[in-house]
Amino acid sequence: MRIKLALLDNDERYINKIATALNSKYSQSLELYVFSDKDIMEKTIDLNNINVFVTDPQLFDLDTITAKNIATAYLTDSVDIVSIKGHTAVHKFQKIENIYNCMKRMYEEVYEVEVQKETSFSKSTQLVVYTSFSGGTGTSIVAMSDAITKAKMNKKVLYLNLEYFDSTNLCFHSDNKTTFGDVVYAIKKKSKNLETKLETFMNKDNDFNVYFFNQANVLLDKLELFNIEDLTMLFDTLKNMNFDYIVVDKNISFSEDEQYIFSIASKIRFVVDGTEISNQKFLRLMNSLPLIDERNKTDYCSKIEVIYNKMSTSSNNRISGDNIKIVASINKYRTNKDIDIVYEIVKRQYLANI
Numbered sequence: 286m287r288i289k290l291a292l293l294d295n296d297e298r299y300i301n302k303i304a305t306a307l308n309s310k311y312s313q314s315l316e317l318y319v320f321s322d323k324d325i326m327e328k329t330i331d332l333n334n335i336n337v338f339v340t341d342p343q344l345f346d347l348d349t350i351t352a353k354n355i356a357t358a359y360l361t362d363s364v365d366i367v368s369i370k371g372h373t374a375v376h377k378f379q380k381i382e383n384i385y386n387c388m389k390r391m392y393e394e395v396y397e398v399e400v401q402k403e404t405s406f407s408k409s410t411q412l413v414v415y416t417s418f419s420g421g422t423g424t425s426i427v428a429m430s431d432a433i434t435k436a437k438m439n440k441k442v443l444y445l446n447l448e449y450f451d452s453t454n455l456c457f458h459s460d461n462k463t464t465f466g467d468v469v470y471a472i473k474k475k476s477k478n479l480e481t482k483l484e485t486f487m488n489k490d491n492d493f494n495v496y497f498f499n500q501a502n503v504l505l506d507k508l509e510l511f512n513i514e515d516l517t518m519l520f521d522t523l524k525n526m527n528f529d530y531i532v533v534d535k536n537i538s539f540s541e542d543e544q545y546i547f548s549i550a551s552k553i554r555f556v557v558d559g560t561e562i563s564n565q566k567f568l569r570l571m572n573s574l575p576l577i578d579e580r581n582k583t584d585y586c587s588k589i590e591v592i593y594n595k596m597s598t599s600s601n602n603r604i605s606g607d608n609i610k611i612v613a614s615i616n617k618y619r620t621n622k623d624i625d626i627v628y629e630i631v632k633r634q635y636l637a638n639i
Contacts, residue, residue: 288392291318293326293340294360299377306381315385336396337388339375347372356391367477376478382525383480406531406549407524414533414546417556418566423594424556426623427615428534429456430630434637436494440529443487443496447535447546449507451500456627459488465498466506472515479522496528511542520549544583553588554612557604558595564604567591571608590639612639 290307294300304319318335320326323344332338333352340347342359348370350357358373366374375387406412415428425448432444433456446453451465463486471482489496501507510516523531533546547553555570557563574586586608593603593614603611615635618626630636 287314287316288388289316289318289334289336290388291320291326291330291332291335291338292360293320293323293338293344294377295321295341295344297321303377303381303384307385310381311385314389337392339388342369354395356388356395358387358391364478364481379478379481380525382527386525406520406551410524410528411530411551412520412533412549413530413552413554414535414550415554415556416535416537417563418537418570419558419560419563422556422558422563423626425452425455425534426626427554427556427592427594427630427636428532430627431636431639432495432530432532433493433627433631434634435530435532437631438637441496441527442494442530442532443523443526443528445498445523445531445533446500447507447510447533449504449536451507453497453500455623457488457490457493457495457497459490459497459499461486461488461499463499464506465501466503468498468519469501469506469510469515472518473509475518479518480525483522483526511540513542513545516542516545520546544581547585547588548583550588552590553585554590554592556592556594559593559602561602564602568604592636592639 292300292303300319300321304317307315307317318326318330320329332350332355335355337356337358338347338350339358339360342361347357347359358375359369360377361369361374362377364376364379366376368374373391375384413431415424415431417424425446428446429444432442436442444453444457446465453465465486467486468483471479471486476482486498487496488499510519533550535543535546537543555567557567571589574589578584578586590610590612591604592612595617596614603614613635615630618629620626620629
């Protein structure tokens with residue numbers, strides 16, 4: 286069933302533009318009616334047969350509608366207005382995806398549509414998590430290198446560092462003075478236009494074409510974010526920003542918030558350096574995961590991949606096992622400088638095929 290959506294606004298240029306965009310992307314989901322004149326609208330359609338009706342507040346009084354099976358809202362020019370006369374306000378000049386999602390949510394609320402719980406992040410975006418049980422394995426360097434590698438393939442990539450001690454600006458740089466602390470503040474404030482805020486705080490590195498947030502100035506900013514409610518708000522917003530890949534760099538903890546990230550991830554990549562202690566810790570995880578999956582009704586095992594880093598034939602050993610998927614092996618570096626290591630990994634295309 287298509288959602289019957291009616292829009293009323295006296296700006297003909299705007300209403301025609303929005304109609305073209307909605308019909309272009311969502312014609313299979315929407316049955317669209319647009320009007321710039323109230324009298325013509327009332328002669329053309331019966332609002333009792335419309336699912337969602339959105340109007341300019343100067344043209345129509347929504348309080349005159351008596352039907353209960355219609356979702357209603359007012360259009361507004363301001364990003365800061367969330368309601369008008371007790372009705373939902375929809376910002377006119379946001380991305381077409383956001384407008385559509387807003388109309389869809391309004392419809393679902395009124396018609397009590399059961400929304401299927403997400404078991405993956407997005408059909409169009411790969412959410413890849415990098416983590417490790419052992420310090421010094423080079424997880425952040427590998428994650429940054431993967432983000433750059435994907436960007437060189439003309440993919441739209443966000444590098445998202447959720448480590449307690451963020452090292453984003455080791456590799457990615459911008460003149461923008463905002464930091465991830467601003468992102469945390471906007472989430473805590475429950476900003477209604479969070480996507481617009483994130484676009485303001487987000488940077489694009491001119492050398493690597495990777496999107497990122499400047500690292501937070503204080504550790505407390507990161508710690509305040511680690512709860513499921515705030516992380517859900519963050520990732521639900523990022524989901525609508527049309528990235529091909531979001532590369533998450535994260536400490537391992539297996540806390541509830543981390544399990545949430547694992548549950549929506551497309552891939553969970555552990556960086557292992559082949560040392561005895563690193564191998565033992567990873568094997569203990571792989572022995573425990575099937576039990577965790579069974580108890581929590583999750584599917585972490587199928588998402589886990591291994592990347593060997595800093596490998597040499599004389600001092601490193603690979604883990605063997607049918608349930609261990611090794612997707613890349615990076616040789617020991619020729620340099621000790623972190624940014625030069627990133628350049629070397631990208632140049633040698635260690636991560637090009639994953």
